[in-house]
Amino acid sequence: MAMATNPNGISDSLRNQIRLLEQEKNTKQVSSQTLLELGRLYFYASVEEESYIFRGEALFQKLTDDPELGSTAKMYQATLLTLKAKHAFWPQDKLKLCNQGLERMDQVVQSAPNQLEVRFLRASTCYYLPFFFNRRQQAAADFKVMLHLLPAAVGKYPKTLLRNICGFLKETKLLQPADLTTLQ
Numbered sequence: 689m690a691m692a693t694n695p696n697g698i699s700d701s702l703r704n705q706i707r708l709l710e711q712e713k714n715t716k717q718v719s720s721q722t723l724l725e726l727g728r729l730y731f732y733a734s735v736e737e738e739s740y741i742f743r744g745e746a747l748f749q750k751l752t753d754d755p756e757l758g759s760t761a762k763m764y765q766a767t768l769l770t771l772k773a774k775h776a777f778w779p780q781d782k783l784k785l786c787n788q789g790l791e792r793m794d795q796v797v798q799s800a801p802n803q804l805e806v807r808f809l810r811a812s813t814c815y816y817l818p819f820f821f822n823r824r825q826q827a828a829a830d831f832k833v834m835l836h837l838l839p840a841a842v843g844k845y846p847k848t849l850l851r852n853i854c855g856f857l858k859e860t861k862l863l864q865p866a867d868l869t870t871l872q
Contacts, residue, residue: 697736697737698732698733698736698737698740702729702732702733703733705729706726706729706730706733709722709725709726709729710726713726720751720754720756720757721757723747723750723751724751724757724760724761725846726747727744727747727748727751727761727764728764728849730743730744730747731744731764731767731768731771734768734771735771735774738771738772738775741768741771741772741775744764744765744768745765745768748761748762748764748765748768749761749765752765759796759799759800759803759806760800760803760805760806762792762796763793763796763797763800763803763805763806763809763810764809765792766789766790766792766793766795766796766809767789767793767809767810767813768789769785769786769788769789769792770785770786770789770790770793770813771789772785772789773785773786773789786817786821789813790813790814790821790823793809793810793813794810796810797810797830801833802833802837803837804834804837804838804841804845804853805845805849807830807833807834807837808830808834808853808856810826810827810830811826811827811830811831811834812827812856814826814827814830815827815860815862824862827860827862828862828863831857831860831862831863831867832867834853834857835857835863835867835870835871838850838853838854838871854871857871858871
């Protein structure tokens with residue numbers, strides 16, 4: 689999600705979006721889609737603030753049995769595990785958590801290879817990993833698959849998510865010029 693970042697953590701805009709969805713969740717029964725949207729926000733916030741990882745884990749656990757959203761929820765759980773690695777203090781903990789998260793991500797992609805958001809989460813995670821994880825080719829392969837999945841995703845995913853995915857694909861240097869033309 690492209691937002692200005694606050695030097696003290698997440699943006700005020702993201703914090704407000706989270707607060708509004710949490711209030712909605714606490715005052716009435718909300719749909720699985722609304723819970724997924726809140727989980728996405730927790731994920732984005734957890735990049736900067738570790739405390740959101742635990743909120744996200746609890747929320748995505750509720751969605752893992754949902755037939756429509758289960759794979760997406762499991763992928764977010766795996767991605768949150770890699771974010772735990774980012775926030776871990778000890779290098780050996782960082783390596784262990786990241787490898788566990790990557791292994792889980794690979795399992796989810798195997799079970800749901802044609803889900804755009806699943807591919808996006810693994811691709812974006814692998815793209816930002818240090819070179820010694822040797823995942824840059826994996827990210828490029830996922831980007832190619834995402835290009836083919838994008839046309840069918842219009843109307844199926846929130847516009848902001850699709851804009852973020854397209855913007856991320858444009859930012860990376862892993863796509864060929866023909867791929868970027870297709871993305872347009």
